Amino acid sequence: MIYAGIDLGGTFIKTGIVDPEGKILGESSIPTGAGRSFEDIAHDMVLGVMEALKKAEKDQSELTAIGVGIPGIADQNTGRIVFCPNLGWRDIPLKEEIQKYLDLPVFIDNDATVAGLAENFSGVSRSCSSSVFITLGTGVGAGIIINGKPWSGAHGVGSELGHMTLLADGVPCSCGNNGCVERYTSATALARMGRQAAMAYPDSQINSIAGSIDNIDARAVIDAAKAGDRIASRVFDRYVTYLAMTINNITAFLDPEMVVLGGGVSHAGSFLLDAIRSQLPRFLLYKGLPSPRVELAQLGNEAGMIGAAALGRVNTAS
Ligand SMILES: [Zn+2]
Numbered sequence: 001m002i003y004a005g006i007d008l009g010g011t012f013i014k015t016g017i018v019d020p021e022g023k024i025l026g027e028s029s030i031p032t033g034a035g036r037s038f039e040d041i042a043h044d045m046v047l048g049v050m051e052a053l054k055k056a057e058k059d060q061s062e063l064t065a066i067g068v069g070i071p072g073i074a075d076q077n078t079g080r081i082v083f084c085p086n087l088g089w090r091d092i093p094l095k096e097e098i099q100k101y102l103d104l105p106v107f108i109d110n111d112a113t114v115a116g117l118a119e120n121f122s123g124v125s126r127s128c129s130s131s132v133f134i135t136l137g138t139g140v141g142a143g144i145i146i147n148g149k150p151w152s153g154a155h156g157v158g159s160e161l162g163h164m165t166l167l168a169d170g171v172p173c174s175c176g177n178n179g180c181v182e183r184y185t186s187a188t189a190l191a192r193m194g195r196q197a198a199m200a201y202p203d204s205q206i207n208s209i210a211g212s213i214d215n216i217d218a219r220a221v222i223d224a225a226k227a228g229d230r231i232a233s234r235v236f237d238r239y240v241t242y243l244a245m246t247i248n249n250i251t252a253f254l255d256p257e258m259v260v261l262g263g264g265v266s267h268a269g270s271f272l273l274d275a276i277r278s279q280l281p282r283f284l285l286y287k288g289l290p291s292p293r294v295e296l297a298q299l300g301n302e303a304g305m306i307g308a309a310a311l312g313r314v315n316t317a318s
């Protein structure tokens with residue numbers, strides 16, 4: 001049994017042929033060409049599957065299912081894409097279009113959910129029956145895995161953790177609300193807090209590392225904090241507090257076995273992990289009891305393909 005996992009991004013359509021252990025046997029990458037019709041893009045997705053099959057030296061008849069991770073939300077029952085802002089798609093029958101070429105089960109889900117499933121399939125949370133994956137990038141996405149299966153909610157929007165409210169009257173969010181989690185825990189948020197601090201304290205190493213205020217990104221703040229800069233350390237500690245509050249909210253609500261951190265800020269590695277692990281206990285409700293392990297994601301860029309393939313696997317497993 002093999003599965004095709006398609007990672008549909010705004011720039012590339014990446015496809016992997018994946019075995020039941022989560023190993024990629026062959027892969028392909030085709031430019032998405034955002035702005036084209038969905039029929040054209042779906043056709044290229046099918047070509048990508050064919051090319052990856054060839055590289056894996058496998059036959060189409062060996063494929064069990066196709067999974068697709070999209071930067072948007074999908075209706076699990078119909079296989080239609082509800083909304084995909086990067087591609088300008090609304091209510092697109094993607095499953096139906098793929099099935100015009102390949103007579104196989106097709107499953108579609110959000111890319112952060114798919115990345116979380118990948119970690120649960122063959123990454124850091126593989127021995128866990130429940131986990132929550134958080135991606136700390138430009139925005140904040142999440143994937144919820146319960147009993148080995150993704151939980152995307154009754155309406156497909158159940159893991160939009162980035163838009164839970166952390167602060168009433170907080171920083172305005174692109175969603176129209178204020179004080180959303182992603183305004184305080186994304187890489188963008190860390191950069192914003194770093195810029196504010198660097199303007200107030202021009203002597204901070206954040207300035208010298210970034211070169212100019214406009215160049216300050218999350219990495220400059222982290223590097224300055226790692227170097228022991230007092231202002232950067234204060235900004236980073238504040239960021240970690242917001243993230244610890246978010247993880248505590250997840251724990252109070254769901255109590256998963258593991259919380260997995262991925263995305264750009266997670267590249268800070270043990271510097272981030274140690275800081276989170278030291279701040280988290282003060283927020284937890286049941287301090288004496290075991291709590292979710294917090295770990296870093298392991299799969300990196302391949303998570304999209306592996307997770308999409310896993311989507312096919314968990315949905316066709318008897
Ligand atoms: Zn929001």
